[in-house]
Amino acid sequence: MGNTYRQAYFHLVYAVKYRAALIQPSWKSELEKYTTKLVQEQGHKLIAIGAATDHIHLFIGYNLNQNIPDLVEEVKTSTTKWINNRNFCNSNFKWQNGYGAFTNAHSQIDAVAKYVLNQEKHHRKVSFRDEYLEMLRKNEIKYKDEYLFEFFE
DSSP, rough: OOOOOOOOEEEEEBBBBBGGOOOOHHHHHHHHHHHHHHHHHHHHHHEEEEEEEEEEEEEEOOOSSHHHHHHHHHHHHHHHHHHHHOOOSSOOBBOOOOOOOEEEEEHHHHHHHHHHTTTTHHTTOOHHHHHHHHHHHHHTTOOOOOOOOOOOO
């Protein structure tokens, strides 16, 4: 009797509203832990997570029983409430609308995980705007400038 086998890996990226540098080193680790818990509760495997001051990267082994938009909405909504309930920011914290979702092969796991975990070092040399546009180009995703994140350099 035949069986079904499947695996998928996604690199997810989303940004803080107005690209404000609100994610502070004092609570970044707590945000990453809470986000990891949310992702795992949805049946996904969190391989790597890397928060910068104004955006976050998640690299997951994807549970094909959930739609990506539903996962991202759950994580963004829950982390927004979590951040605001703890008064981590002087203002109301929000994520920007939209996100990037990029597929990866099993052979890319180590490289993508290292990339995600090295966000702080990476962004000393490359802006988030340049990083994100390069991800879109590498994945041959056609886009319109007016639908990109709000980039403030």
